[in-house]
Amino acid sequence: MSTDKRIKINQLLSTHAPGVVYLSSWLVQQGYSLDLQKRYRNSDWFTSIGTGAMIRSGDKVGYEGALYALQKQAGLYVHPGGKTALSLLGKSHYLELSANKVTLFGGQQEKLPTWCKQHDWGVKLDYHSSSFLPANIGLVELELKTFSIKVSSAARAMLECLFLAPKHQELIECYQLMEGLNNLRPNLVQDLLENCTSIKVNRLFMYLAEKANHNWVKHLNMDKINLGSGKRSIVKNGVYDPKYKITVPVELANGEL
Incomplete structure (x- = not known):
């Protein structure tokens, strides 16, 4: 050469x-x-x-190094979200997390390239392409050992958890995660909820936040948050909450956690 x-x-x-x-x-x-x-x-x-x-050659590269390339080189918004983001931010240490599964979110038009899906990163990539939240709201820069990547903030990650509930994540666990989020910034929560297009997610978020009795809830302007109309049956054989017009698990409604 x-x-x-x-x-x-x-x-x-x-x-x-x-x-x-x-x-x-x-x-x-x-x-x-x-x-x-x-x-x-x-x-x-x-x-x-x-x-x-x-x-x-000879370098050890994890899924984080793949996300670095997708974010910094390809300009995509693919990022760790949901429980994975909460874990990376140190917000879910009291919950058992799957060591071999990483939850990723990206924009509706974004796809994981074949090399990313097929390479063995040592973990399973559970990727969700959606548009229920704008791609550029509520992400934070997370410093790793030699580089940084964008991950969901705690507030956005909570909304992503609820987007997956109840089919892919239990609502009881979502409540346990919500309980630990006592210091969310009201202005960011407001921005996320105003821009969230999922009525289910908005209703569940407010229901759980009020149930956890978080102080930041009183600073939200509910008039600007779209909660839709009509009833939503989130789970079968649950308890109906008249305020948010959702059906939630009996244990959650009755505090039997």
Whole structure:
């Protein structure tokens, strides 16, 4: 390999943190042609992990490194959400979390690329593409060892949990998570609820927040939050709550937790 090409690869590796995925399309934008990338792979600087994605040879890369590439290089909003985000933020330490499943959310038009879905990250990626919340509201930057990624804030993560309930997540567990969120910022909660298009999520969020008796609830402007009309049967054989017109589990309604 020529001296110029060695200098170029050294510049790339010295300015980017280890543990991340490199997208071929992004590298082209940075001045690394497809031919040059091929030479780097042949020289064992990089190892392909699927079409359009590479890692440094010998580098250990987790799913976080894949998200780094999707967010920082591809400009996607795919991010850890729900229980996974709460766990990363240290908000769910008292709940048992699945060590082999990571919950991800992304915009309605966003899909995980094939290389990301098929590569073995050591965990299962449980991806949900939706538009019930705007993609750019309520995300926070989480500092990891050598780089950072965007994850859902605690408030957004709670809404994502309720989006999955009750089919993919138990409401009892959602309440246990809500109980720990006593310091949410009312203005962010207001912004999220005003922009949330799921009536089910808004009603459940307010029901659980009031049940947990959080102080920040009184600072919300309910007139601006869309709670829809009509009844919603969230679970079968539950208890009807007349205020939010939802049917919730008996144990939750009666406090038998």
